[in-house]
Amino acid sequence: MKIAIGSDHAAFDLKSIVIQYLEGKEFDVVDAGTFTKESTHYPIYAQKVARAVTSEEVDFGILICGTGVGIGISANKVPGIRAAIVSDTYSARMARAHNNANVLAFGERVVGPGLAIELVDAFLEEPFQGGRHQTRVNLISQIEAGDDISSD
Numbered sequence: 001m002k003i004a005i006g007s008d009h010a011a012f013d014l015k016s017i018v019i020q021y022l023e024g025k026e027f028d029v030v031d032a033g034t035f036t037k038e039s040t041h042y043p044i045y046a047q048k049v050a051r052a053v054t055s056e057e058v059d060f061g062i063l064i065c066g067t068g069v070g071i072g073i074s075a076n077k078v079p080g081i082r083a084a085i086v087s088d089t090y091s092a093r094m095a096r097a098h099n100n101a102n103v104l105a106f107g108e109r110v111v112g113p114g115l116a117i118e119l120v121d122a123f124l125e126e127p128f129q130g131g132r133h134q135t136r137v138n139l140i141s142q143i144e145a146g147d148d149i150s151s152d
C-alpha cells in the first residue's frame with residue numbers, strides 16, 4: 001500500500017515518527033514535506049497530499065499539523081477528498097468504515113506519538129462497508145458537484 005504524508009512545521013517531529021513506523025511496516029511512503037521546522041503554511045502540504053490521493057498516485061493520505069484541523073479543512077477543499085480529522089481510534093475506524101475517508105488528519109499538539117500510531121493503524125486496517133454508506137458518500141460527492149440534495 002502506498003501512503004502520502006504531509007505536515008507543517010508544527011508537526012514535523014510527529015510526521016517523522018509516523019514515516020519511520022510506516023516504513024518499518026513496509027508501506028511505500030511518499031513524503032510531501034515540510035522538511036524542516038521552519039514556519040510554513042499547512043495548506044501547501046494538504047494540497048500536495050490530496051492531489052497524490054485523487055490522482056491515484058497513492059492509496060491514502062495522512063496529514064498532520066498542530067491540531068489537524070487546518071490541514072484537514074484544506075485537504076477537504078480538493079474535489080474527491082474525504083479527510084477525517086480525528087483524535088480517537090473509534091473515529092479513525094469509522095471514518096473508513098462509514099465515510100470511505102481517503103485522508104487521515106490529526107494534530108501533533110493533540111495526540112502523542114503512541115496514539116498517533118494507533119490512529120494510523122485503525123484507519124489503514126479498516127475496510128469501507130459500502131451499502132447504505134456508499135449512498136451517503138455519493139450524496140457528499142453530489143454536494144461537491146453543486147447539486148441540491150435536499151429532496152434526495
Ligand code: RB5
Pocket residue numbers: 008010011042065066067068069070071107
Ligand atoms: C501552526 O501554528 C498551527 O496553526 C497549525 O499547525 C494548525 O494547528 C492549524 O490548524
